Amino acid sequence: MSNVRRVGSPIYTFFPIEVEGFDALGELALDMRWSWNHAADEVWAQLDQDLWDLTHNPWVVLQTVSRDRLKQVLKDPIFRRKVDDLVETKRHEAEVPTWFQQQYPQNTMTAVAYFSMEFMLSEALPIYSGGLGNVAGDQLKAANDLGVPVVGVGLLYQQGYFRQVIDMYGAQQALFPYNDPGQLPVMPVREQNGEWLRLEVVLPGYSLWVRAWQVQVGRVMLYLLDSNDAANFPAYRGITSELYGGGPEQRLRQEIVLGIGGWRLLEALGIKPEVCHMNEGHAAFAVLERTRIFIEETGQPFEVALAVTRAGNLFTTHTPVADGFDRFNPQLIEHYLGDYARNSLGIPSRDLLALGRLNPNAPTEDFNMAYLAVRGSGAINGVSRLHAKVSRGIFQQLFPDWPEIEVPVGHVTNGVHMPSWDSAEADALWTESCGKERWLGITETLEGKIHCAPDDKLWQLRAAARKSLVGYVRARLSKQLAASGATTEEIKKAHYIFDANALTLGFARRFTTYKRPNLLLHDPERLLRILTILERPVQLIIAGKAHPDDHAGQAMIQEWMRFIRRPEVGTHVVFLSDYDMLLTERLVQGVDVWINTPRRPWEACGTSGMKVLVNGGLNLSELDGWWAEAYTPEVGWALGDGNEHNSDPAWDAAEADALYTLLEREVIPEFYSRDRNGIPLAWVARIRESMSRLTTHFSSNRAVRQYTERYYVPATASFRERAADKGAAGAQMVNWLHNLAREWGNLRFGEITIATNGEQHLFEVQVYLNGLYPDEVRVELYAEGVKGGDPERYEMKCGPKLIGAENGYIYGAQVQAIRASTDYTVRVIPSHTGSAVPLEAAQIHWQR
């Protein structure tokens, strides 16, 4: 694979250990493939069982064991053979033809550069906060499985995201343990001569040196940048110290490192991606650096270089509220990027600022990273069907006079990497039903196969998973209590809480207002009754962090802690602190029902509920994000009426009531109604429908295939077309754009005639194009969709010239006379081969 390159010397020589066989172990330990493929687990356990149990980090185990221990185990021929086999399998897997090669045998796409502020690959590399990182990490893993040539670009944070402790008062304390790079499964990126690759990014007055690291994710490489270089001005060393920490200036510097530094790194490595995929607007400065490099290569002006390169850029937006985008004060932009604009891009800084503004000429308007991303991309997508609709509303202002439904935001609903989230037992069941290779190609045949799994197997899977989770909760809670100063008595009690046969509910997510993590607590007495019915006990696990600046979020954690400490609650509810990937894994594998209560439409997509699917867990969730797409009565339970109610307290109360009622009348009775063998048949039927109908669809396998088909492959072709001959097509396009800007205002309609001839409406319209030519525009008949459906659009054909007029023509079209002729309007929109309208040219002229 062209995008996987080892730079410089072999990776393991960073820690020279001349024990025979160490190289093989190093190769295994530094490939994050172990985060979903557990074939090598026993190797690490054999090296150091305790440390393995505690960390699940092969690299830490390998770094920590003594040389004597290494020599000793490697001398064992069985162990040695096992290691060699694992290495061979891993290398073989990297060679076998993949979905991408089979699907696109002629495709020569070099690389898709995937930029993200966070990546959630494993707890061993804590550089994520939540959902955004989850999407990024799981997509890299799926790109590996499918052989899509992706390279990741991100930042290596010295402290990552904060760690959570709940103190004896039930309050959250935030800790920032240091990420020791020597203990992370990362390697310095080295030059051919062995020198550590360092990049210079010019900031005002100083150069910033950024170091580069690489993380192997199977065939995919993830590059991480960090600023903690000894050569840096002290204030700059900490730029990459914390994820989502510091103020706006710190964020801006991080985004400069990510976008500009990140693209420059790829260039330094000789990687020339056709596609740049920006996971959220944080990385939008990559648009500028990509343009700069094209300018340098071709001598084209900024405008042409941007028109060429944007065809290869994809912007994925994740937020459902306009306030969610990063915005910077124009003075900050001027300070940090003014010289860059003038000297490197060849434009005045006001032109740069205009790219991030709604109104290019408003001198005080902030610089919005999402606007830069929109103006620098050839396509935009949201992360669920509903979120795309919401995003079209958010970006509507950039496309004035266009119907909202035509605002150019498509969607690819997120998915999760199932092999990373399934339990060993679920893996076994799926392997038996669907085979080992099930996530490596198309998955459309799996549905029928898993549907055949028998009742007893499904129920045994659930029982084993719940039992294992209960064991985990006991162990984790007792440790957690010890750390927060509990008595020996309390710690001892934690070893006996929960019941492996009781209905187990899970609620874990970031504690932030829109997710309503306290909705279940709306009526504490009713919740208490639900949990404590003697014959039908229910147990509930809560987890989640609130951002250190989010006081409302922290108050909700305390509210739960107060509830949990009421003696009547007994051991029916636990709050597990420090929600992270390892905890998620255990929860999604073991819970019977995963609850999600966001305020629609603020969830955008949500991914945690998808992680229970493969494990036979069921969802009870608000009809928001992915669940609005996934829900049918056979697969789980829904909250809400499918409408938005903002933060109306009366609606919150109504939804809390609906949630309790669902639990009381449907969830609990169904779980506890058993046949003579003890199997809850209706429940198991629901599991079967959920597993078979939803798992494959909400996998990152499906998401990455859609990204490839809808975006990566077309964007590659489009970028290449525009880039050919030093950007000749891009230059032509810019001429067209200039002509549109100059002449659009002179466009007007003359007479319009409508005749209905039996089955057909015939429309004729006189159009005075004035300074424009027929091949620069498209004249259309337009009718709004019926009942919120897609609009109707028909191209009108350019007919005879109007006598005596300069560039005036008669355009005509006929449509089936199904709807009234008055439903249709005529409009003119820009048109140019290969251009995205309205994304790249947002003019529109309506017949009024």
Ligand SMILES: *Cc1c(COP(=O)(O)O)cnc(C)c1O
């Ligand atoms: C999956 C996951 C998330 C995202 O969950 P949502 O419910 O989509 O917010 C956040 N944090 C962790 C640790 C996760 O594993």
